[in-house]
Amino acid sequence: MPELPEVEVVRRQLSAVLKDKPIIEAFCFYRKDLRDIMPQKELQKLVGAQIISVQRRAKYLLIETSKGGILSHLGMTGQWRVLNAKDSLAFENAKSVVRGTHDHLRVILSTGESLVYRDPRRFGIFETYNPSLPEKQNARLAHLGPEPLFEDLFDDVYLQQKLKVRAGPIKSVIMDQKLVVGVGNIYASEALFHAGIHPLLPAQKLAAKNRQESLQALVLSIRKVLSEAIEKGGSTIADFKSMSGDAGGFQNFHFVYGREGELCLKCKTKIKVCVVAGRSTFWCSSCQKK
DNA sequence: CGGGTTACCTGACGGC
């Protein structure tokens, strides 16, 4: 479900909800098997902690508290929502209407409100991390590439260096979180369309000297697509919802993703689809060239 | 090590 824009939308709302910096009263687990092992006894050490900030790194949400950090990844179907104090009490009853089958954990705050995590497919992550350690020492964050929206490192020169050793299709390469973070399956197709680059183009061909313009276009397209998607509240294909329960709006601005057989909005050619590294990939054979 | 495939899990949807 969530790529960088959707995670950022959730981060902003989560941050707004927690802006009065409440204290964490308790963690309640209704299932402990999200992806891998998840919650640890470590979390109990954060009870009584004051929430300091909610950050985002790549597709991870990082909640920093006075006693340590919480790392949350939404996987494909993870959602956070806030329950007011009344609903929070009602949630105790397993049959309560505010409690769903896939609500796996709850963080109770000093205000009596709860943050509830729902995740039908359970690919998400929820665990502690140490905010005082450098990223390189955190197994989850150590190998992440630059943030496309606010790290200057991510530019055409950087891409050229990285791409010249990559023989695989450019589409799967820009989804590699070691190269640049936040681009998932939707925004990879969208960014390549706007840059006029064919998704199957071997990445290293883009590193050639005469492709500098394409590289610059790709950098700009990635930035533009991600930031416009944030402004529109993310993309909702099936079940992405922000914390306020709203669907995103950027799916209405997709030029290729999910539009197989429909006409290209720029040139009226039929949009094509194929599978690249196991993921559906959409493109316009007229607008996007190898 | 790069690159492709598969697994993880549930639900929605289309075809029969």
Place this chain on the structure above:
DNA sequence: TGCCGTCAGGTAACCC
């Protein structure tokens, strides 16, 4: 109506 195959926004383990 129901059963079955396919597919879904991510990551990581596993192959060669």
